[in-house]
Ligand SMILES: [Zn+2]
């Protein structure tokens with residue numbers, strides 16, 4: 001059976017002598033591993049259209065249900081090649097595609113993730129502050145995946161905390177009032193200001209994410225919270241994170 | 250139930266670690282080795298040992314060599330002021346085959362690829378920066394593969410070398426010989442246009 005869909009290259013690895021397995025995030029089928037034959041020969045017909053981050057229309061062949069999919073046609077619609085001339089942007093794109101790879105399941109269709117990925121690669125291409133773009137991406141991704149933290153009221157008793165925010169409970173997955181904090185085992189300190197910034201990063205219109213005012217310290221705090229959070233709730237650790245920080249520095 | 254004896258199974262397992270060798274091929278190779286003359290098989294085993302015992306990385310450029318310093322680095326006729334940076338020893342061989350380059354090399358032994366856990370410290374960038382810092386280098390040519398990981402590697406190296414007064418260049422990317430303009434993708438075409446060269450230049 002042939003499958004046709006739009007797809008973003010989020011990962012690739014060599015396979016056998018001349019082949020490669022590309023991981024796409026597709027519009028119609030979610031994350032997919034696809035075998036590309038002969039891609040490592042210099043005269044291969046796919047050219048650079050299957051580079052990381054490219055957005056393609058692809059045609060796949062599935063011999064029998066469950067077989068490894070084989071790429072038969074590929075047409076690049078957007079190569080995002082401006083990302084590639086800037087180290088910070090490449091590193092940021094590495095990070096968001098790696099998040100999409102690590103935090104999603106195979107063949108689990110989610111058009112919101114596809115759109116998020118596409119939109120944020122587009123934003124990165126034009127970005128002046130890639131670090132804000134990726135911070136916003138990771139928070140938005142959590143919400144799409146159904147793991148969004150509670151950032152409006154106490155996650156336990158639902159009381160509105162307003163300016164008195166002191167803690168974020170990893171266990172309950174949100175900000176927590178001082179009262180409830182006593183019965184939560186995994187609190188990390190988080191101030192009102194940082195929570196406001198997180199909300200802005202999540203809800204700001206796409207064309208003004210970079211206008212959100214975020215200090216370096218606040219960005220670090222959000223990063224740290226995010227790492228702990230995905231480890232606690234999704235059992236995930238971003239191995240590429242340390243390397244990406246070195247590239248962005 | 251066990252299909253093979255321990256030693257035969259072990260051979261199959263070892264062979265299947267080789268790139269491009271699946272369990273079936275490994276099994277076929279193992280049978281082939283089993284049927285070989287004893288001397289032939291021993292000579293194969295010996296060749297593997299020799300390669301591991303004798304060949305190591307050149308202390309200067311990380312090329313493969315049987316002495317401390319490789320043929321290229323110890324060649325008096327090569328221009329030590331120009332360093333060509335490549336990812337792997339195979340890339341050096343490819344450039345040497347052109348016979349057009351008379352400088353020396355620096356082999357990174359990899360590329361930056363965060364998804365594979367490879368960062369700047371996992372490849373030989375520090376020693377390159379050290380060489381340039383010491384002085385006497387006029388030009389560093391980045392002959393790194395033109396893919397995203399290669400771009401990241403090249404940009405990172407360029408950033409590290411920027412403080413030193415050294416010319417940093419990179420290979421022109423363009424259309425491969427025999428390619429069809431009509432089928433070339435946008436990135437290749439853009440790069441080819443940027444890297445165009447003058448005809449009849451004096
Ligand atoms: Zn409460």
Ligand SMILES: [Zn+2]
Nearest residue numbers: 307310319322
């Ligand atoms: Zn050498």
